[in-house]
Amino acid sequence: TLAVQKMRQTQQSNVKYITSFLSFSWGLIADCDLESECLRMLGTLRSDIWAVYRGVLFPRRYRARFSYLPPRVNNGDEVCEQDSSFDMPKFVEEVPEGWVSVEDDFTVFWACQTSHASYNMFNCPMSKMNDGLFHILVVRASCPRWRLILMLLQLESGNHIHCKGLEVISCRAYRLEPLSYNSYNDIDGELVEDGVIQAHMMPRGAQFFAGKVD
8 A cells, every 4th residue: 555645735825735646845856856847858867967057056045944743663663654643733833742843954855755756766765655654855055065966976876865964854744834935846746836835644545556576
């Protein structure tokens, strides 16, 4: 079974519900995905070129408040969240007790639900289709550019997760409140309206079948 992401987005007084299967990005990854459309004729190379342009030559700082609900832990191990349930806060409410909040300048915010963002991008090796968790890749703006370059160069192999400066935050739900409006809300590779994003899993949201690998 697949845990599907149910996202709520608010823009002023409106709330929009979106179902997502792959990932949500804001910051550098979203910029590379959406702004590089002008180089689409170059194929997958367009993302590499824009990563150098936006991440190294002309970097941005993305200010946001990020809140998340950590996974339950049993005997030191994270518990599969397929059967867990909890009440999500309303947008007008503060996040409840038990959530963790961080306000900072970020470079990368990438909430992943699958191990691969594309055939040549092993962005989230720890992700499993039925773990019921988000695995959020975070790089803060204080990370030196040369470390960021090393991470980007190792995205294909998945070794970027061992790079200093990259944080991997596993959680059951999250809220992202952009405090600087210089990036995009990118859901499953598609641009959606600006605003606060709040997401949680839909346990057993879909079923799929696959052949056994010998």
